[in-house]
Amino acid sequence: MDILRIEGIKKSFKNDISFERKEILHGVSFFARKGEILGFLGPNGAGKTTTIKIILGLMRPDEGTVSIFGRSSRERSLKARIGYLPENPYFYPHLNLREFLTFCGNLSGMRGKVLDRKVAATISLVDLEASHKQRLKSFSKGMLQRAGLAQAILHDPDLLILDEPFSGLDPLGRKIIRDILLGLRRRGKTIFFSSHILPDMEALCNRACLIRSGKVVKNIGLDEIFRLGEGKVEVVARGFEKEIFEMMRDLIDKVEMNGEEFFLSVSKQEYVRAVVQHIYNSGGEILRVVNQHPSLEDIFMNEISGTGGEGEDSRRVEEKEFSGSGRGKS
Ligand SMILES: Nc1ncnc2c1ncn2[C@@H]1O[C@H](COP(=O)(O)OP(=O)(O)OP(=O)(O)O)[C@@H](O)[C@H]1O
Ligand SMILES: [Mg+2]
Structure with a gap:
């Protein structure tokens, strides 16, 4: 079963000045299977974030369908099984990391000792133990990115959707995130992420979906790439x-x-x-x-x-x- 399948997604936006509508996504289709890491690649403005927002129901498509876990993405109950890292996440500056993750866990319906243990384990996983009492306003960009990943994986989702998870990270931070994502894949989780950092994508993905000007131009398995050079x-x-x-x-x-x-x-x-x-x-x-190759x-x-x-x-x-x-x- 495909964990994520989007078919024929079209989306247009109205220009604020001329009021003309401009189509940004022209029938985007792709899928991700269980246990797969699917990379979403495309230049700035190609439509990655718009597609991701549509998958999550944060934006409505003009046409097309999104199904997640084989069901319509409109079913609210599915959201509990999805983890999301937005492109520009917002962090409450006065909270420390432990408080922030406890707040996020509460939103996911987690409580008490189970939540405390989960928060501690997630902070350790993203290697921020030394900073967990620090207010988020004092976090560096790379630390915030890892805090963002922590909130996305806290409730143990089956599908992770990450918009530019490597942005702002140094090589060590990137390695930490790569290892976390590979560990999640080993546990059968499905991961869909956008990135511009091609070596990271090559090291992680089973498949890459290339989008240009709102159209998928290639959907290629990494194994196929190696075979291309035979x-x-x-x-x-x-x-x-x-x-x-x-x-x-x-x-x-x-x-x-x-x-x-x-x-x-x-x-x-x-x-x-x-x-x-x-x-x-x-x-x-x-x-x-x-x-x-x-x-x-x-x-x-x-x-x-x-x-x-x-x-x-x-x-x-x-x-x-x-x-x-x-x-x-x-
Ligand atoms: N709310 C909006 N109103 C009007 N145009 C929009 C809106 N959101 C996105 N766009 C336009 O849609 C196109 C795709 O934007 P999108 O943010 O999806 O690209 P992206 O592939 O995520 O780019 P990046 O790599 O820079 O993050 C861009 O031309 C952008 O200007
Ligand atoms: Mg984007």
Whole structure:
């Protein structure tokens, strides 16, 4: 059963000055299965937060349906099984973290010792034990982000919806949140989150849904991304005679250069041995042999820049170029 399914969502907003309506979401559809982490990727203004608000019932769509746990999202009782971290959460500045979480727990119907234990365990999970008596107004951005996650997971929801959970976090804070989310997935929870931080998304997600200008342009499994690179290998080498490029013309798609290192993109797995042999024979040194697959970032940039088409292979084999182009260190 899909835990979350949205189908054909359209949403328009009225312009405050001209009163004209402008469609922002043009029929957005996707789903998340149980125990899956689904990443929601898209550039600023693509419609992620609007979609999330519609899922949560904070905004009504013009058209389309949202079902959660196989039921209509309009059923209020479902809300108890959802945890939500808004893009810009509000925190009562005069409360400390323990008071804030106790307040949130009360709103979810939790009371007494059960709630006290849950609050303490959640504060420890988000690594804020040392600050739990501090008023929230003195929290840093990263600490507030973790406090926001704490309120989202406090009532042990089955579906977590997080709008930019990594925003404002340093690498340690990001790792803490990644580990928490992976732990929740191991417990069978379903997580749907938006983010711009592609390596985090790659490290966490089972699937990524890419949205651009209010339309889903790609819905891709991370396993599929790894398969996209099958057969392509990059050989990194140095110190060989450049004349061998002529002999390797049919074996290599592309050559790039960075300092004295050459990055040779070998067209097929079975050509690797021959390429390595040519390099050794001409006195060169092999530095690395790497199986290539596009990163989520490659796919994102390809789709978001508008060059990607539906079903198009996101690998872009550039024209054969044997003169050795410059290669950035990015
Ligand atoms: N209440 C509103 N009234 C009018 N336009 C709105 C409203 N909310 C959002 N929009 C517009 O809808 C579009 C999508 O906004 P949304 O906040 O969903 O984008 P986003 O993908 O979450 O962007 P970001 O990555 O910057 O958070 C934007 O062009 C925004 O200006
Ligand atoms: Mg947003």
